[in-house]
Amino acid sequence: METENLTVVTEFILLGLTQSQDAQLLVFVLVLIFYLIILPGNFLIIFTIKSDPGLTAPLYFFLGNLALLDASYSFIVVPRMLVDFLSAKKIISYRGCITQLFFLHFLGAGEMFLLVVMAFDRYIAICRPLHYSTIMNPRACYALSLVLWLGGFIHSIVQVALILHLPFCGPNQLDNFFCDVPQVIKLACTDTFVVELLMVSNSGLLSLLCFLGLLASYAVILCRIREHSSEGKSKAISTCTTHIIIIFLMFGPAIFIYTRPFQAFPADKVVSLFHTVIFPLMNPVIYTLRNQEVKASMRKLLSQHMFC
Numbered sequence: 001m002e003t004e005n006l007t008v009v010t011e012f013i014l015l016g017l018t019q020s021q022d023a024q025l026l027v028f029v030l031v032l033i034f035y036l037i038i039l040p041g042n043f044l045i046i047f048t049i050k051s052d053p054g055l056t057a058p059l060y061f062f063l064g065n066l067a068l069l070d071a072s073y074s075f076i077v078v079p080r081m082l083v084d085f086l087s088a089k090k091i092i093s094y095r096g097c098i099t100q101l102f103f104l105h106f107l108g109a110g111e112m113f114l115l116v117v118m119a120f121d122r123y124i125a126i127c128r129p130l131h132y133s134t135i136m137n138p139r140a141c142y143a144l145s146l147v148l149w150l151g152g153f154i155h156s157i158v159q160v161a162l163i164l165h166l167p168f169c170g171p172n173q174l175d176n177f178f179c180d181v182p183q184v185i186k187l188a189c190t191d192t193f194v195v196e197l198l199m200v201s202n203s204g205l206l207s208l209l210c211f212l213g214l215l216a217s218y219a220v221i222l223c224r225i226r227e228h229s230s231e232g233k234s235k236a237i238s239t240c241t242t243h244i245i246i247i248f249l250m251f252g253p254a255i256f257i258y259t260r261p262f263q264a265f266p267a268d269k270v271v272s273l274f275h276t277v278i279f280p281l282m283n284p285v286i287y288t289l290r291n292q293e294v295k296a297s298m299r300k301l302l303s304q305h306m307f308c
Contacts, residue, residue: 011094017269045298070111176272211251
């Protein structure tokens with residue numbers, strides 16, 4: 001049935017991660033095990049931060065937001081991907097595809113802006129410590145949290161608006177295991193050069209600028225740390241190093257996928273797997289493993305519940 005934007009495609013066929021049945025089974029088992037182990041860990045981080053009165057600093061507030069964003073992000077792709085591994089025909093409706101794409105970019109951009117906020121938090125804590133409690137007060141933290149969620153929404157709604165105006169009249173095979181902008185645009189029955197340019201600007205250029213800005217900001221922060229006394233220096237360096245690791249995990253795949261013309265590369269699916277499944281679940285865990293306060297609080301929380 002033809003709609004107002006001339007869309008006649010009502011569903012898309014996902015070609016999946018690989019056509020090999022043995023490889024699909026192996027990836028299914030590995031992703032399922034990883035998902036069932038790491039996802040509860042993300043919720044444990046959120047619960048620990050919410051329940052421990054000692055973890056009220058802005059740093060932990062934003063870590064809780066990171067765990068929430070990454071856990072939510074994993075729900076967009078992983079459950080359906082696991083189901084599709086066991087399905088002979090992997091079909092997603094047009095509306096389902098657009099919905100998946102919207103939430104993928106909504107939460108992904110939200111996390112990107114969150115990393116910018118966390119860099120700002122570390123800059124104030126290290127470069128202006130006497131003003132930290134005044135600048136990063138609870139009201140400011142909630143305002144920054146609202147801004148990052150709003151920024152993610154605006155970024156995503158622009159992506160969806162551009163795609164909704166494209167006509168789709170066939171073919172309808174997406175060469176991926178989920179719906180994303182590069183694959184969907186290529187199926188449009190019109191010249192997509194201008195739309196691709198807008199998409200690269202909205203996703204790719206934004207990711208690249210944030211990435212370079214974050215690296216520059218942490219370079220400044222690390223230089224300022226070297227000027228301080230040894231007291232607290234190792235902890236500050238450890239925190240900043242963790243942030244930098246997460247920045248590379250978050251922005252590396254995003255820059256690879258979105259800062260170039262939308263043409264297929266052999267590594268696209270592997271990069272997308274790490275970008276949408278592996279790294280989002282690992283980010284809060286990596287951060288927690290390098291944070292002594294959160295680890296101590298988690299051990300205390302688990303011991304209380306185990307011996308109740």
